[in-house]
Amino acid sequence: FFNSEQFTLEALVDSGREQSLMDPDLVKRWKIPTVRLPTPLSVSSLDDRNLSTIAHQTIPLQLRVSGxxxxxxxFFVFPSPQSLVVLGHSWLELHNPQLDWSRNQITGWSPNCSQNCLRSVSPSRCHPTPLEEE
Structure with missing residues (x-):
């Protein structure tokens, strides 16, 4: 959600990425405000070669996963050829989702999510049925 608008897209869950990322083209298309990082972050390859830097992140956005x-x-603003949005290792560590790899679905969440992230559906009203007296 951003500015009371809802956007739907698929995100890549990537345990090999340390942080969560959003592609700059998506940021531009949806006109999502960003802030400059006080200190840019270095992006390194597996052999520690400096590839690039990350200089911006989005403002806080509301993210809804699995309903x-x-x-x-x-999100750090950085191009990603695999997906416009990437949920990285820091997100996985915080939420510790249980994944069903054969169905590509999240089947459960951490106790932390039960207290802080999960929103139950509106409770239905229960109309008690009087018991018949014998």
Whole structure:
């Protein structure tokens, strides 16, 4: 959610990425405000070669996953050829989702999510049925 508008897209869950990322083309298309990082972050290859830097992150955005898992999250703005949005290792560590790899679905969340991120559906009203007396 951004500015009361809802956007739907698929995100890549990538345990090999340390942080969560959003592609700059998506940031531009949706006109998502960004802030400059006080100190740019270096992006390194597996052999520690400096590839690039990350200089901006999004403002906090509301992210909803699997219908009822809602949180505020900031994304580092960085191009990603695999996906416009990447949920990295820091997100996985915080939420510790249980994954069903054969169905590509999240099947459960951490106790932390039960207290902070999961929103239950509106409770239905229960109309008690009087018991018949014998």
């Amino acid at each position: 009822n898992h809602t949180e505020q999250i900031e």
